[in-house]
Amino acid sequence: MTDLMIKNARPNGGPAADILIRAGRIAEMGAGLVAPGVPVEDAGGRIAIPGLIDAHTHLDKSLLGHPWYRNEVGPRLLDKIDNERRVKRDLGLDPHVQSMRQSVLSLSHGTTHIRSHVDVDTDQGVRAVEGVLATREKLAGLIDIEIVAFPQSGLMRRPGTLSLMDEAMAMGADLVGGLDPCGIDQDPKGHLDAIFGLAQKHGKPIDIHLHEPGELGAFSMEMIFERTAALGMQGRVAVSHAFCLGAPDWQRTQALIDRLAELDIRILTTAPASRDVPAVKRLDAAGVKVGAGNDGFRDTWGPYGTGDMLERAMFVGMRNNFRRDDEVERALAVCTTGGAEVMDIAGHGLAAGCAGDVVLVEGETPADAVSRHAARPLVVKGGRVVARDGRALVEAP
Amino acid sequence: MTDLMIKNARPNGGPAADILIRAGRIAEMGAGLVAPGVPVEDAGGRIAIPGLIDAHTHLDKSLLGHPWYRNEVGPRLLDKIDNERRVKRDLGLDPHVQSMRQSVLSLSHGTTHIRSHVDVDTDQGVRAVEGVLATREKLAGLIDIEIVAFPQSGLMRRPGTLSLMDEAMAMGADLVGGLDPCGIDQDPKGHLDAIFGLAQKHGKPIDIHLHEPGELGAFSMEMIFERTAALGMQGRVAVSHAFCLGAPDWQRTQALIDRLAELDIRILTTAPASRDVPAVKRLDAAGVKVGAGNDGFRDTWGPYGTGDMLERAMFVGMRNNFRRDDEVERALAVCTTGGAEVMDIAGHGLAAGCAGDVVLVEGETPADAVSRHAARPLVVKGGRVVARDGRALVEAP
Incomplete structure (x- = not known):
């Protein structure tokens, strides 16, 4: 029907x-x-x-259907990454089952499109990509799922990951992912050359996690700019989180934002309350496309969240101090048409x-x-x- | 029973x-x-x-039971203040009815104690205090309500407000309120001398809104310290919001936090996502008592909120980047026993x-x-x- x-x-x-x-x-x-x-x-x-668009989530990380996970993880990003690999093994998580659960929950909230980063690493190989691909197939027509091959545990620091990413792209992943070229991989040139190279090889776009704050993030972002321009990948690159754009130095961040606009690099935000974040109004003013996502929720990373992008619109509004009705409506649009612009979904509205x-x-x-x-x-x-x-x-x- | x-x-x-x-x-x-x-x-x-404790809210501001209020208010604090006085007149809001609605909603969420700031100004006089006093009486035994006589529209800038505050205290308000001695009243000495004087006259504690960020808030806070010490009001003063404690200069804010501890000045936070906020862990480490509140919600100030202090515990956790279970439990305690410590409610647990x-x-x-x-x-x-x-x-x- x-x-x-x-x-x-x-x-x-x-x-x-x-x-x-x-x-x-x-x-x-x-x-x-x-x-x-x-x-x-x-x-x-x-x-x-x-339809609501969850343009940044992790379908393979959810612990939905499992008993409450008691979080006793250390404070560093790397603590959370290492802990998650352990927990996945210990609980024997099935990426297909978990991604089915989260996708169906999202669908119940009115999400019609998902972009999911899916872990690729030397522990589990491309198993999670297989699982989410199966979920995509099973839910075809009910919800659209885009898959980013995501080197969550690092790319250069864990040799063998790049060829697994290559395999994931060949299997049907839609985008090449990346992660904190400095903060995690400690080899920004190596990391960015690798993921841009892979994107070129498969003719696919890039969506890179960039948690790096302040000048460190700005540095990585400028290396992303350089490669985007040199390879003619305008309109084919997205940066997720981009906390460096929320840094206090207004002039510095404005230069980054202006360059994002010139290169049509898109921004995805989860609007976390505890971090600096890109301001939606500043991105709008510069003409940078911006979408939003729930990120992982109720997983080994943190206890909060429901998978509801209408609640996320509230978080986007709260984080941006949106109080006027027109502002709240903009927060909502970030979670519908904003995601469509970032993901190049035509005719969403x-x-x-x-x-x-x-x-x-x-x-x-x-x-x-x-x-x-x-x-x-x-x-x-x-x-x-x-x-x-x-x-x-x-x-x- | x-x-x-x-x-x-x-x-x-x-x-x-x-x-x-x-x-x-x-x-x-x-x-x-x-x-x-x-x-x-x-x-x-x-x-x-x-019982959950909403230790910072505004029972007289709620628009519960009215049609959706379309917010088109300007960005400054003063815009919101002036707008609210107008809307109250235009809608003919009854402070008793509105405070009953919010209190009963709070009670349904498990809130057993409320500290409410209640507007006193030269437009409406002490009418709102009367209304909330009637609510307190009507709900006696069902929910405990503490009333702060609150000069929302300014004290020194609107002559006549101080004598209305005096009247509110005589009528049965429990605390003397204050508001941004620099940012709103532009007379920090006048403002603070007035509210500390009133507190001394009535033998009541103080709870002062301090939105002023950075050095401005630090300046006002140091003037509060001076008066608290000089008048022997240790343990009788609370500062609400205290955004200046979230300023990036760690050493500067640590000095303020240490002095808060020495003077047993308490902090109340709503953990807003869009502002610098006092970090719960830093207050804990220094031994500063901290509680939380929902602030106003679904009123002329902003569209968000449900009045649920369990949801507020989530916001406190999210704003403080609390992910571990023990951290989230601390966020919850801020919303139960934390409020009791701030409000000197004995035997809450x-x-x-x-x-x-x-x-x-x-x-x-x-x-x-x-x-x-x-x-x-x-x-x-x-x-x-x-x-x-x-x-x-x-x-x-």
């Missing part, structure tokens, strides 16, 4: 309209539409938004010709919906109802 | 125990308690925590002799409960069941 009529919705909080989806795409929007034979859902005047990815939310206004982030009454993917009243209509293992 | 047996709870996530409350206080805790004739609640193995204020929460562990902040199955105040399954057993107007 990819034809659907959603009656009496309020697209993005505007006036009531019917949304007619035919063959999985929005055919028409307006008052009093008629389409004999097409199944009907009554939105009851609720606000409709485009509520307009004729766009994909039939429509989510009903509870609230008087979009800002109210963000603030409440109550269970979604209805989630539609390509014209198909995939979740209702906060529950997915597909089973997770 | 102030006798109650709570069977099969896990106090603070520890081993299962029964909690016997007699005459409103915990008489005994342990396995297999027997108390013929005492009503029984079965906790079903759920975690029990002491789960132990024989403590008040019979007990909240059941959902989750495998305390950190899980914070992360989920699901509806509270049971809230007990002084041995009396006041909320069940997320719903208060008392009506709000």
